[in-house]
Structure formats: C-alpha cells, structure tokens
C-alpha cells in the first residue's frame with residue numbers, strides 16, 4: 001500500500017511503487033488536471049506542487065513521495081469558483097488548446113507562494129521549463145504578471161534577456 005497525501009486528503013493506494021505520480025493522480029484518484037504530454041520531463045504538462053516545489057509528476061515514482069504533500073490544479077479552485085491565477089488566465093485568454101495550462105498554473109502558483117512579488121526576470125526564469133506548443137506564452141506571462149502585481153512591459157521596450165535553460169527537470 002502506498003500512502004499519499006493529495007490536496008489535503010490522505011489516500012492508501014494499492015499500486016506498484018514505481019508507478020509515476022501522474023498515473024496515480026489521473027488513474028487512481030481521478031484528478032485529471034495534470035496532463036500527460038511527453039512523459040520525459042520535457043514539457044511540463046504534468047506539473048504539480050510537491051511540498052511547495054513545482055514538480056514534473058511524470059518523472060516521480062509514487063513510492064518516492066513519502067510524507068510530502070502533493071497539490072494539483074483541483075486544489076486551487078473549480079469552474080464555479082476559480083482561484084486567482086485561474087481567473088487571471090481566463091481574463092487574459094491564456095489558453096489556446098489548453099493542454100499546457102494546468103501545468104503552467106501550478107508552476108506559477110509554486111512561485112507566487114514562495115515569492116508573491118517576483119521580478120519580471122524571476123517570473124520568466126521560473127516558468128521556463130514549461131512549454132506551450134500553441135505559443136501563448138505572452139498571454140500566460142500577462143496572466144501571471146497581473147496576479148504578481150508586475151507592471152506590463154512598456155511597448156517599444158527592448159525584449160527581455162533570454163533566461164538560462166533549466167539545469168534540472170523539476
């Protein structure tokens with residue numbers, strides 16, 4: 001039996017400890033916010049928060065979670081009562097196909113809980129591991145920027161410096 005705390009609820013799961021956390025969330029707990037994209041730690045569609053850290057749930061065996069607390073998109077709000085980031089993503093129409101959005105929101109949530117007022121560079125650097133194949137990055141950043149209280153970049157301002165690639169898949 002695997003003991004797993006997800007969104008504040010303790011579960012006992014009769015599954016192989018090597019099962020990726022993502023599969024346990026989707027298949028055993030029916031929490032479908034986190035998505036399967038690549039399964040290789042390269043896209044971020046599966047991002048959840050584990051003890052405050054944005055984490056690629058496709059890479060983590062469920063048996064390695066231990067007593068750490070897992071949070072998924074479902075912990076932030078619902079369709080009827082969306083949380084602050086969810087509201088902002090809706091307002092800025094940040095989704096095109098929407099496949100990456102749950103992971104984007106969870107990565108941003110982890111940042112804003114640790115650092116409610118990041119700089120523009122900190123925000124961009126933190127979001128860099130998550131990819132959007134539809135190319136709505138500017139709208140995604142605008143949505144996060146609003147919740148973080150960051151000013152919109154001035155039009156005509158030089159483009160932001162590229163951020164370094166993530167050293168580790170997390």
Ligand code: FES
Pocket residue numbers: 035036037038039040041042043044045046047056057058059
């Ligand atoms: S599914 Fe792509 S990083 Fe997990």
Ligand code: FES
Pocket residue numbers: 094095096097098099100101131132133134135136
């Ligand atoms: S909105 Fe389609 S992958 Fe991001």
